[in-house]
Amino acid sequence: MISEKKLDEEIQIIIENAIREDVGDGDHSSLACIPEDAKGKAMLLVKEDGILAGVDFAKKVLKFVDSSLEIESLMKDGDSMTYGDIAFYVSGQSQSILKAERLVLNAMQRMSAIATKTNQFSTLLKGYNTQILDTRKTTPGFRALEKQAVKIGGGENHRFALYDMVMLKDNHIDFAGGISKAIQKTVKYLAKNKLDLRIIVEARSLSEVEEILHNEGVYRILLDNFSFQDTKDAVKLINGKCFTESSGGITLENAKSYAECGVDYISSGALIHSVYNLDLSLKAV
Structure with missing residues (x-):
């Protein structure tokens, strides 16, 4: 951060x-x-x-x-x-x-508007061990204020930009030649450059969650567009080895259902880009 x-x-x-x-x-x-x-x-x-x-x-x-x-x-x-x-x-x-x-x-x-939308999510999630996060889907040149508004509304900030956290998404993984290669290269890169940055890795299936867990150094697994049942299975599989985040299509109507799956975080670009x-x-x- x-x-x-x-x-x-x-x-x-x-x-x-x-x-x-x-x-x-x-x-x-x-x-x-x-x-x-x-x-x-x-x-x-x-x-x-x-x-x-x-x-x-x-x-x-x-x-x-x-x-x-x-x-x-x-x-x-x-x-x-x-x-x-x-x-x-x-x-x-x-x-x-x-x-x-x-x-x-x-x-x-x-x-x-952003604080109001965020407050609706944070109020909905009271009683769960799940925090609402923003994303990098912000207005160019206005990000600092939009992310500040999320905090004011009771949410938490995801990474601010490309430089303060590593996030290995589908394109990084595909370009790097697979999940394990992407993670291992990242761990080496951070060590070589003496960078103390957390690593988040996106998973698109339960099999990818399993592969991520075979690697060291991952701070959080992002469960992208998982169903409720697959989210529950993923949380059980991860079993506290790293933090979990649900993302993709999160709305006020389904946020509580994802929280009930036991994830640590829910991220929604709509907090900012759709108000x-x-x-x-x-x-x-």
Whole structure:
């Protein structure tokens, strides 16, 4: 997993790039009709029920745009929100508030949607020893915030990127000449390069699970698109020798059934790639 320092660096890159993309050589709409010294106040208004996410990010954006802006928080990341709630107030130069508005809303609306969807999964899995994970199926350039939203919603992060964990999937296995060859080459590669990375290996059948278990160094076995019965059989076969993860077609309707099979993790790309932004507004007061 990436460090907090690395995560902060990624978020800073997102802010700088998003402001560059949105503002360019100036917010001419505001520059044209609002005096530079005009002061204003706005509120972040909730217009849909769910789990709030992105408050801390919004503060970073607002301070990046104008360090003199003052923010009064009424809610925090992870809070349940209902229509009509006010998450925070921001006051200061009107031009600065307007410059930051769209990035704040774009991020908070998407992050809140992801946190809400994740919370539905984590609530469903309470009472089971199974955690919900995200995947790398994220929006390019926005991954740090999407994965942060998963955490806010009560889920856990899978690997952040290609560099912080080894994941041997079907194409790696096929290109390497088989499961055992892929694992053995990976173990040697990590030792040679003095890399302390966990190894996850995807299995597409019970026979592949058996082959994986004949090799050393595997941290977790990913059971890809297994039926409930095959998942139960795989968990029994693995018998605690490494962690287990169900993936492929995981939904709110079937997640509990996979948890009942005894897997340690369930991963779902839908936490991130299949959500609809929640309705939030930044309104002048």
